[in-house]
Amino acid sequence: MKLLLRGGRVVDPASGINTVTCVLVEEGKIVALGEIPGEEGDASDTKVIDCTGKIVCPGFIDLHAHLREPGYEYKEDILTGSRAAAAGGFTTICAMPNTNPVVDNGAVAGYVARRAREVGIVNVLPIGSITKGQAGEELSEMAELVQAGCVAVSDDGKPVMRSDIMRHALDYAGMFDVPVLSHCEDINLSADGQMHEGFRSTVYGLQGIPAEAEEIMVSRDAMLAKLTGGRLHICHVSTMGSLDIIRRAKAEGVRITCEVTPHHLTLTDEAVGSYDADTKVNPPLRSEGHVAALREAVVSGLVDCIATDHAPHHIESKDCEYGNAAFGISGFETAIAVIMDRLVHTGVLQLSKAVALLTSGPARILGIEKGTLTPGRTADITIIDPDEVRTVDPGHFYSKGKNTPYKGMQLRGWPWMTIVGGRIVFKEGSVMEMKL
Amino acid sequence: MSFETRKDLLGLKDLSREEIELILDTAVPMKDVIRREIKKVPALRGKGMITVFYENSTRTRTSFELAGKYLSADTSNLAVSTSSVQKGESLKDTIKTIEMMGPDILVMRHSMSGAPHYVARNTKMRVINAGDGTNEHPTQALLDLFSIRERKGTLEGLKVAIVGDILHSRVARSNIYGLSKFGCEVRVVGPSTLMPPEIERLGVRQYFDLKEGISGVDVINVLRIQRERQHVGLFPSLEEYAELYMLRPNHLGLANDGAILLHPGPMNRGIEISTELAEGPNTLVNEQVTNGVAVRMALLFLMMGGRRDEIAA
Numbered sequence: 065m066k067l068l069l070r071g072g073r074v075v076d077p078a079s080g081i082n083t084v085t086c087v088l089v090e091e092g093k094i095v096a097l098g099e100i101p102g103e104e105g106d107a108s109d110t111k112v113i114d115c116t117g118k119i120v121c122p123g124f125i126d127l128h129a130h131l132r133e134p135g136y137e138y139k140e141d142i143l144t145g146s147r148a149a150a151a152g153g154f155t156t157i158c159a160m161p162n163t164n165p166v167v168d169n170g171a172v173a174g175y176v177a178r179r180a181r182e183v184g185i186v187n188v189l190p191i192g193s194i195t196k197g198q199a200g201e202e203l204s205e206m207a208e209l210v211q212a213g214c215v216a217v218s219d220d221g222k223p224v225m226r227s228d229i230m231r232h233a234l235d236y237a238g239m240f241d242v243p244v245l246s247h248c249e250d251i252n253l254s255a256d257g258q259m260h261e262g263f264r265s266t267v268y269g270l271q272g273i274p275a276e277a278e279e280i281m282v283s284r285d286a287m288l289a290k291l292t293g294g295r296l297h298i299c300h301v302s303t304m305g306s307l308d309i310i311r312r313a314k315a316e317g318v319r320i321t322c323e324v325t326p327h328h329l330t331l332t333d334e335a336v337g338s339y340d341a342d343t344k345v346n347p348p349l350r351s352e353g354h355v356a357a358l359r360e361a362v363v364s365g366l367v368d369c370i371a372t373d374h375a376p377h378h379i380e381s382k383d384c385e386y387g388n389a390a391f392g393i394s395g396f397e398t399a400i401a402v403i404m405d406r407l408v409h410t411g412v413l414q415l416s417k418a419v420a421l422l423t424s425g426p427a428r429i430l431g432i433e434k435g436t437l438t439p440g441r442t443a444d445i446t447i448i449d450p451d452e453v454r455t456v457d458p459g460h461f462y463s464k465g466k467n468t469p470y471k472g473m474q475l476r477g478w479p480w481m482t483i484v485g486g487r488i489v490f491k492e493g494s495v496m497e498m499k500l
Numbered sequence: 501m502s503f504e505t506r507k508d509l510l511g512l513k514d515l516s517r518e519e520i521e522l523i524l525d526t527a528v529p530m531k532d533v534i535r536r537e538i539k540k541v542p543a544l545r546g547k548g549m550i551t552v553f554y555e556n557s558t559r560t561r562t563s564f565e566l567a568g569k570y571l572s573a574d575t576s577n578l579a580v581s582t583s584s585v586q587k588g589e590s591l592k593d594t595i596k597t598i599e600m601m602g603p604d605i606l607v608m609r610h611s612m613s614g615a616p617h618y619v620a621r622n623t624k625m626r627v628i629n630a631g632d633g634t635n636e637h638p639t640q641a642l643l644d645l646f647s648i649r650e651r652k653g654t655l656e657g658l659k660v661a662i663v664g665d666i667l668h669s670r671v672a673r674s675n676i677y678g679l680s681k682f683g684c685e686v687r688v689v690g691p692s693t694l695m696p697p698e699i700e701r702l703g704v705r706q707y708f709d710l711k712e713g714i715s716g717v718d719v720i721n722v723l724r725i726q727r728e729r730q731h732v733g734l735f736p737s738l739e740e741y742a743e744l745y746m747l748r749p750n751h752l753g754l755a756n757d758g759a760i761l762l763h764p765g766p767m768n769r770g771i772e773i774s775t776e777l778a779e780g781p782n783t784l785v786n787e788q789v790t791n792g793v794a795v796r797m798a799l800l801f802l803m804m805g806g807r808r809d810e811i812a813a
């Protein structure tokens with residue numbers, strides 16, 4: 065059975081393609097890119113999909129997501145997370161290790177990988193923890209984690225506060241050539257903060273989290289990456305100062321990359337004024353100056369990828385007082401629409417650039433052979449309908465996490481079809497389960 | 501001008517000057533009611549008011565209760581555990597339970613900013629914010645405004661210094677919002693570690709020096725300092741705080757003639773205010789307590805659809 069995607073605009077930044085053409089898929093692989101001779105399309109064993117008016121991209125990769133399984137299945141599990149990812153246009157997602165138990169050994173990493181294969185909707189790559197139990201005291205057995213399939217290490221959810229441990233982590237992880245994904249936050253400075261520290265934290269009467277709580281750690285980690293030669297990736301960069309530090313470090317040749325989230329690119333701390341806990345996220349939504357700097361850095365190429373930091377929560381952790389609410393945004397199912405509506409359609413970001421940040425960008429950081437439509441590669445493909453207009457309704461999310469600050473907003477440009485390994489896993493608004 | 505279109509009273513931030521004036525004007529005859537032999541008007545007969553305080557404040561709660569009772573409302577208080585709001589029943593469930601009992605007005609105090617806003621969105625009851633975290637304490641500011649206006653005859657153009665822990669003070673914020681709407685010049689005075697970020701963007705001036713801050717002012721509003729702030733490293737000791745910021749009798753000479761002193765109470769004598777001043781003739785602390793009841797009566801009355809001209813002066 066062949067799959068012919070015909071008539072769509074094919075955008076594959078890795079190979080510099082941005083034109084209306086065809087993609088031919090066979091046996092789960094991309095076999096041809098370009099004008100496909102008529103007879104191929106007419107053959108009875110070829111399923112032709114009319115992609116006219118759509119954008120055909122390499123499958124989107126999200127290197128920062130929380131799937132919550134094992135341990136917090138009431139927030140999300142690998143099945144619901146996979147469905148949500150497919151509906152959001154993601155073909156490969158990386159699962160952060162802050163589960164219960166923590167993914168700090170091969171057995172738990174193996175469980176996540178195995179469970180994801182059973183579910184079989186999208187590719188789920190586990191991330192192992194930097195330290196045992198994410199306690200920040202002793203390194204995890206990284207050789208074993210990598211052996212079990214982990215593509216990176218991270219203590220995300222909390223920072224590695226001890227500089228000596230972070231130094232050793234960068235050093236040691238370097239032996240396996242996996243990046244260390246760093247959640248940069250000086251927890252003594254962020255303390256009990258609820259939102260970005262600035263004029264609005266004064267007006268809303270909420271304790272602030274200064275930009276420096278992030279920047280101090282970005283600065284420290286950049287120095288340690290320089291010292292060790294290790295591969296450092298900064299998670300969810302949210303401030304102007306962090307960008308300056310990363311720019312300088314890159315110029316010095318430090319092996320440093322970074323991601324930004326759709327919410328930090330499109331929302332400001334003004335949203336917190338409603339005291340709607342769906343706006344509560346860590347790092348917090350920042351003020352206009354920071355958002356502008358992030359946008360500029362995405363356009364200039366300083367930012368290496370866009371990641372959702374999909375952080376689903378149970379309704380009870382969000383439908384409450386702001387101060388009692390959990391941090392996090394359920395991001396899979398709005399990410400692409402937010403990027404399309406707020407950044408691409410508004411002219412802030414070129415479409416091909418946006419696609420690169422969701423495909424070749426994260427693939428390069430992870431060192432995986434994905435993120436391009438080059439013939440011979442696995443057929444992971446995301447097709448976007450750039451003109452579909454829909455209102456965000458968390459009630460219709462596949463994710464268990466309904467926590468989105470975009471609820472009720474009308475957005476233009478949504479995932480239309482998601483193909484993983486040549487199989488259609490999402491189309492016409494529905495996730496297709498594998499027939500067992 | 502009426503309050504019919506306004507369901508809740510969550511802060512002075514979003515009240516207009518006219519609305520504030522209406523409350524203050526209505527509080528004038530209410531104060532007369534308090535002074536009467538028979539302190540009872542039938543304005544709110546058949547209406548129910550409930551107070552829920554997630555943070556202890558017997559005086560504010562009692563003030564609301566009496567205000568309701570003087571207006572013939574049926575008042576009650578729901579005792580909630582203040583030890584930890586995180587444990588036990590969710591706020592949403594508690595509010596639902598209260599709503600099912602049928603009161604018209606919910607008066608709420610909470611340690612978390614925005615909690616009354618959250619509740620207001622989730623209930624049909626009219627919500628009055630009796631203080632939320634470090635956000636607002638609108639009725640305290642209203643009673644401060646009333647007290648100042650009563651003594652000074654006007655609010656227009658007055659110079660007001662608010663002294664103390666501005667960072668954690670909802671009283672300071674509500675006062676800033678309220679006073680600014682009447683063209684007052686507002687100053688905030690206190691240690692730099694207890695100043696909120698970018699506070700001057702609210703149109704106030706900050707002073708770290710007490711004497712400088714109170715020079716030439718008409719009103720000094722002294723805030724209560726809390727010991728916990730020292731423990732998180734915001735200032736070295738209460739002794740040093742008192743040394744730098746305690747208001748003493750000799751300070752009054754720096755202010756304008758006839759300057760008045762306010763304090764939301766309860767006072768820490770010898771820390772933020774000297775004992776001599778606490779009892780001085782220009783200190784309105786006791787008057788503020790009476791005015792608090794009057795202002796809360798006015799607010800309850802207006803929120804339940806009352807009109808200023810219905811109440812005899």
Ligand SMILES: [Zn+2]
Pocket residue numbers: 220221222247299300346347
């Ligand atoms: Zn994080």
Ligand SMILES: [Zn+2]
Pocket residue numbers: 128129130160220221373375
């Ligand atoms: Zn995260």
